[in-house]
Amino acid sequence: MAAREDILNSVRANRAANMDLPSMEQVWQTFDEPLTHFRQMLTGIGASSELLPDSAAADAWLEGRSDYTQSASTLSLVEGVGKSTLQLDQLDTPHELSGLDWAVLPAEFGVAENGAIWVTDHQVCHRAVYFLCEHLVLVLPTSQLLHNMHQAYQRIAGWGSDDRPAFGTFVAGPSKTADIEQSLVIGAQGPRSLDVLLIES
Amino acid sequence: MSHATAAAEFIADAERTKWHDETIFFVRKKRDLAAASVPEWELLRETASQIKRHTLSRLDEYLEQFEANAIRHGIKVHWARNGKEHNEIVLGLLKERDVNLLVKSKSMLTEECGLNPFLEAAGIEVVDTDLGERIVQMRHEHPSHIVLPAIHIKKQEVGQLFHDQLGTEAGASDPDYLTEAARNHLRDKLISAGAGLTGVNFGIAETGGIVVCTNEGNADLGTALPPLHIASMGLEKLIPRLDHLGVFLRLLARSATGQPITAYSSHFHTPREGQEMHIVLVDNGRSGMMGQSEFNRALNCIRCGACLNTCPVYRRSGGHSYHATVAGPIGSVINPARDPEKFESLPFACSLCGSCTEVCPVKIPLHHQLLAMRHELGKRHLLPMAKTVPMKVAGAVLRRPWLYRTMGKLGRVSLRWLPRFLIYNPLNVWGRQRDLPEAPKESFRQAYKKRAPQARSDQEKSN
Ligand code: SF4
Numbered sequence: 001m002a003a004r005e006d007i008l009n010s011v012r013a014n015r016a017a018n019m020d021l022p023s024m025e026q027v028w029q030t031f032d033e034p035l036t037h038f039r040q041m042l043t044g045i046g047a048s049s050e051l052l053p054d055s056a057a058a059d060a061w062l063e064g065r066s067d068y069t070q071s072a073s074t075l076s077l078v079e080g081v082g083k084s085t086l087q088l089d090q091l092d093t094p095h096e097l098s099g100l101d102w103a104v105l106p107a108e109f110g111v112a113e114n115g116a117i118w119v120t121d122h123q124v125c126h127r128a129v130y131f132l133c134e135h136l137v138l139v140l141p142t143s144q145l146l147h148n149m150h151q152a153y154q155r156i157a158g159w160g161s162d163d164r165p166a167f168g169t170f171v172a173g174p175s176k177t178a179d180i181e182q183s184l185v186i187g188a189q190g191p192r193s194l195d196v197l198l199i200e201s
Numbered sequence: 202m203s204h205a206t207a208a209a210e211f212i213a214d215a216e217r218t219k220w221h222d223e224t225i226f227f228v229r230k231k232r233d234l235a236a237a238s239v240p241e242w243e244l245l246r247e248t249a250s251q252i253k254r255h256t257l258s259r260l261d262e263y264l265e266q267f268e269a270n271a272i273r274h275g276i277k278v279h280w281a282r283n284g285k286e287h288n289e290i291v292l293g294l295l296k297e298r299d300v301n302l303l304v305k306s307k308s309m310l311t312e313e314c315g316l317n318p319f320l321e322a323a324g325i326e327v328v329d330t331d332l333g334e335r336i337v338q339m340r341h342e343h344p345s346h347i348v349l350p351a352i353h354i355k356k357q358e359v360g361q362l363f364h365d366q367l368g369t370e371a372g373a374s375d376p377d378y379l380t381e382a383a384r385n386h387l388r389d390k391l392i393s394a395g396a397g398l399t400g401v402n403f404g405i406a407e408t409g410g411i412v413v414c415t416n417e418g419n420a421d422l423g424t425a426l427p428p429l430h431i432a433s434m435g436l437e438k439l440i441p442r443l444d445h446l447g448v449f450l451r452l453l454a455r456s457a458t459g460q461p462i463t464a465y466s467s468h469f470h471t472p473r474e475g476q477e478m479h480i481v482l483v484d485n486g487r488s489g490m491m492g493q494s495e496f497n498r499a500l501n502c503i504r505c506g507a508c509l510n511t512c513p514v515y516r517r518s519g520g521h522s523y524h525a526t527v528a529g530p531i532g533s534v535i536n537p538a539r540d541p542e543k544f545e546s547l548p549f550a551c552s553l554c555g556s557c558t559e560v561c562p563v564k565i566p567l568h569h570q571l572l573a574m575r576h577e578l579g580k581r582h583l584l585p586m587a588k589t590v591p592m593k594v595a596g597a598v599l600r601r602p603w604l605y606r607t608m609g610k611l612g613r614v615s616l617r618w619l620p621r622f623l624i625y626n627p628l629n630v631w632g633r634q635r636d637l638p639e640a641p642k643e644s645f646r647q648a649y650k651k652r653a654p655q656a657r658s659d660q661e662k663s664n
Binding site: 004010011012013014016018024026041044045094113128148149154157167169170173175188190191 | 451
């Protein structure tokens with residue numbers, strides 16, 4: 001623990017000049033039509049979105065896609081939307097998810113300013129499923145749409161003070177890279193596509 | 202090697218230099234559009250700057266708070282005074298668990314510590330899983346940019362590399378095809394790894410958690426599968442509260458690539474069921490730099506790369522010419538601040554145009570710091586002769602008006618009449634890549650003297 005004490009002592013001895021914390025209560029960006037903006041952002045980041053009246057319509061939308069109906073392995077954790085060929089909580093290791101074609105998963109809320117969608121592993125025992133599936137479908141009620149990232153953090157305030165806070169991530173589009181000559185390629189190591197099914201509510 | 206000498210190698214290939222310059226400036230333009238889409242952009246920058254500066258003013262308290270919360274959530278926290286200690290901690294964790302394959306997501310800190318060669322010497326396979334980092338790793342190089350590690354490499358070269366090492370078709374250079382090959386290769390590694398190591402974009406004192414941002418999802422895959430997650434974190438990555446992330450996540454990707462946010466912004470607060478999670482807090486010169494009031498704001502950097510993208514010198518000299526983990530304007534401050542002897546030439550690889558300061562999302566006064574660093578190096582007598590000798594001569598000339606006039610005349614005449622080889626020779630660095638201006642026939646004084654009576658009489662008439 002000598003290193004810890006040395007570092008803390010050195011940090012203490014070298015404190016920078018005083019500066020107060022700024023207020024987070026500011027006038028942050030909002031939108032007249034957050035849903036429209038959200039959908040535009042989704043398109044911009046390489047995702048697609050569908051506006052659907054209810055879960056039955058979401059299910060029908062999936063069943064209408066031949067690439068979905070013809071795939072060998074699918075998983076859904078959203079009641080009434082899509083089907084499952086495997087049970088997440090029956091897997092011994094998350095590695096068994098490799099090769100999963102489609103995952104249909106619930107989203108907690110979306111952020112209009114950037115198209116980000118907050119998901120956690122609260123009810124999802126292997127969080128690898130968000131990243132290992134070939135195609136990701138997130139189901140989000142339109143009532144769960146926020147304007148900006150400040151509202152997003154207000155919404156999850158206190159999270160992190162629990163004893164076992166869940167893993168959480170903002171998903172914004174399918175996985176992508178532009179590391180070869182700045183050419184954008186969708187489908188780097190993670191999912192190749194992201195469909196957001198917006199259920200009117 | 203000085204920056205100028207190293208840059209000469211890069212610009213020897215004029216076509217590549219042009220491509221590098223234009224491609225990176227295109228990223229800078231995307232940043233401008235993204236920034237303009239947020240009406241309160243300047244407020245965000247100011248807020249981010251204040252949060253970071255506040256954190257440095259009581260970093261010890263926040264570090265202790267961070268550690269206590271992380272431990273409460275089942276994370277083990279380690280402290281490393283320098284790169285060597287960091288590497289030893291990581292190796293120890295891997296050895297104890299018989300790990301022989303480590304997958305890494307982007308971490309400039311482990312570059313700084315030289316982790317890869319250290320682990321490889323101990324017989325551990327290390328695979329960088331960010332595509333750009335994997336490409337430079339396969340070429341036995343270092344990233345040339347903190348956000349775009351392989352920006353100095355052309356797709357034909359990646360095609361050749363993948364053909365040799367991954368068995369892709371000879372001559373293939375299509376980015377889609379090559380990325381697909383890398384995807385299969387990297388997913389194999391991610392699935393068979395015994396441990397995953399990530400960097401840290403932000404550590405949150407209030408919750409003891411960390412946030413990692415990627416576009417590829419490699420940090421998430423690398424930590425969602427293996428039974429061990431190690432996060433390497435520089436002390437300066439700390440922010441006080443969870444809601445401060447609202448400010449930083451709005452700034453980071455927009456400044457870096459012009460995206461509204463990265464594809465994944467993942468918040469890690471506790472190990473998974475059956476997993477261990479360790480955070481290694483690294484000082485390596487950071488606490489010492491905090492005490493340098495002129496330069497400590499460089500520790501506020503969130504590594505967005507915007508100052509590199511906008512810098513006319515960086516764009517035209519390439520990241521490797523800086524011979525440091527972090528290149529560009531921010532690198533030219535932090536490297537000499539830590540090791541002035543080794544990096545004395547970097548603060549001079551700068552035209553003081555100030556563009557870096559304009560774009561920096563946390564408002565680090567980069568060009569002021571670069572100027573201050575030159576003074577600092579001067580005080581320590583670390584200026585190269587090419588700078589000190591002409592400065593002394595100029596000082597002597599400027600103090601003596603008669604000498605100044607004579608020298609001016611000599612210059613005008615000789616620039617016009619001297620043969621080219623005498624002006625454009627290796628001793629005159631100003632003669633490289635540029636033609637010196639055509640010398641005027643008369644000096645300003647002579648021209649003014651001739652003009653002055655005429656101008657005076659014109660003025661009198663108009664009165
Ligand atoms: S100094 Fe500022 S602009 Fe440069 S990388 Fe750091 S945060 Fe970005």
